[in-house]
Amino acid sequence: MPGLPLALSVGEPAGIGAEIIGRAWTLxxxxxxxxxxxxxxxxxxxxxxARLGIDAPVVAATPETVAGLFADALPVFDLGHQVEDRPGELSGATAAATVAAIETAVRHVRDGRAAGLVTAPIQKSSLYAAGFKFPGHTEFLGDLARRIWPGAPHEPVMMLAGPQLATVPVTVHIALRAVPEVLTEEMIVATGRIVDREMKAKFGLARPRLAVAGLNPHAGEDGGMGREDIDIVAPAVARLRADGIEARGPLPSDTLFHAAARQTYDVVLAMYHDQALIPVKTIAFDETVNVTLGLPFVRTSPDHGTALDIAGKGIADPSSLIAAIRMAGRMAGNGAGA
Known part of the structure; x- marks a missing residue:
C-alpha cells in the first residue's frame, strides 16, 4: 500500500521499545x-x-495526518490506555495496553489506514500473568487475523531475514525434545508452500530457492542417526518439488550456512527454532528482522527482546528496529530498501 504510513506498536512499556522508536525517528x-x-x-x-534526552518531539496524530507531521515530529496515535514510565519494572497492569496497541495497529492496516505493522518486543511473562494464551507474537497475530479479517490467510510463519541469510523454523516455540514428535511431513509441506507463495508476492522472487535442513546431525546419516530425515523430511521435499517449488534436501545443517552455501538458496527451512535463529543472528544480529509470512498484512519486528536490563539507560541500539522498518516499507511498496 504505497503512500500509507507504517504503524509501530511500542511493545513492553518496561523495555526498550519506546526508546528505539524515538531513536529511529531521529535517524x-x-x-x-x-x-x-x-x-x-x-x-x-x-x-x-525526555528521561533519555532523545530529541524526538511527540505529536498527536491519526494515520491520515502522519505524512504532514513526520518530518518535524514523532506522530503518535493515542491508544487511550495510560501507562506509567517505569523502565525495567514489569507490571501485569500494562498487559492490556500492550495487546491493545497491536490490535489497533492491525485494524489500521485492515482498514486501509496503514501500510503495515512493525512491532517492538513484548514481554510474554507479563502477558501470561494477565491471561495471554499464545506462545508468542506470531501465534497471536495469526489468531488476530482470523478474528478480525474473515476469509483472509491466517497461517503465520516466522522468517528471520538479514542481509545475507533468511531462515524459517518449521517448528517454533516448543521444547527441543518435543520436536521429533511434533514434526510431520504435512507441516514441512505447508510451511514450504507458504514461504514459496510469500517470497513471490512480498519479495518479488519469481522462483524462490528453498534449502531444507535435516533434523538430525548430517541429515541422519542414511538412517544411522534416526529415520526422521528419511521418513518425514525427504518425502516433504519430494512433494514440494512435485508442486513445482524449487526445494532441495534434507541437507546437513552444519554445512548449510557458510558463505558459499548461502549463494545457492534464498531461504532455509529449518526443523526447529535454534537451528534457524542461531545462524542468522550470528551472521548479522543488529540487522536481522523477524518477518511474519502467511498473514493478510505486512508485519516485521526486531530480532531481539525487551532488554529490561538496559531499559531507561540510553544505550539501546535501534539498528534492528530500523532494519524492520525498512523491510516493512519494502514489503509494503513504500520504496524503502532493506
Whole structure:
C-alpha cells in the first residue's frame, strides 16, 4: 500500500521499545525511513524520551495526518490506555495496553489506514500473568487475523531475514525434545508452500530457492542417526518439488550456512527454532528482522527482546528496529530498501 504510513506498536512499556522508536525517528533522514507512527500512550512516550534526552518531539496524530507531521515530529496515535514510565519494572497492569496497541495497529492496516505493522518486543511473562494464551507474537497475530479479517490467510510463519541469510523454523516455540514428535511431513509441506507463495508476492522472487535442513546431525546419516530425515523430511521435499517449488534436501545443517552455501538458496527451512535463529543472528544480529509470512498484512519486528536490563539507560541500539522498518516499507511498496 504505497503512500500509507507504517504503524509501530511500542511493545513492553518496561523495555526498550519506546526508546528505539524515538531513536529511529531521529535517524529518519539518515536511514531514509518511510513515514511511521507509534500506537501508544503519548504521555508515556514523552516521559521516556525526555528521561533519555532523545530529541524526538511527540505529536498527536491519526494515520491520515502522519505524512504532514513526520518530518518535524514523532506522530503518535493515542491508544487511550495510560501507562506509567517505569523502565525495567514489569507490571501485569500494562498487559492490556500492550495487546491493545497491536490490535489497533492491525485494524489500521485492515482498514486501509496503514501500510503495515512493525512491532517492538513484548514481554510474554507479563502477558501470561494477565491471561495471554499464545506462545508468542506470531501465534497471536495469526489468531488476530482470523478474528478480525474473515476469509483472509491466517497461517503465520516466522522468517528471520538479514542481509545475507533468511531462515524459517518449521517448528517454533516448543521444547527441543518435543520436536521429533511434533514434526510431520504435512507441516514441512505447508510451511514450504507458504514461504514459496510469500517470497513471490512480498519479495518479488519469481522462483524462490528453498534449502531444507535435516533434523538430525548430517541429515541422519542414511538412517544411522534416526529415520526422521528419511521418513518425514525427504518425502516433504519430494512433494514440494512435485508442486513445482524449487526445494532441495534434507541437507546437513552444519554445512548449510557458510558463505558459499548461502549463494545457492534464498531461504532455509529449518526443523526447529535454534537451528534457524542461531545462524542468522550470528551472521548479522543488529540487522536481522523477524518477518511474519502467511498473514493478510505486512508485519516485521526486531530480532531481539525487551532488554529490561538496559531499559531507561540510553544505550539501546535501534539498528534492528530500523532494519524492520525498512523491510516493512519494502514489503509494503513504500520504496524503502532493506
Amino acid at each position: 529518519r533522514h539518515e536511514k531514509a525511513l518511510p513515514p511511521f507512527y507509534a500506537v501508544a500512550d503519548p504521555a508515556f512516550l514523552v516521559s521516556r524520551l
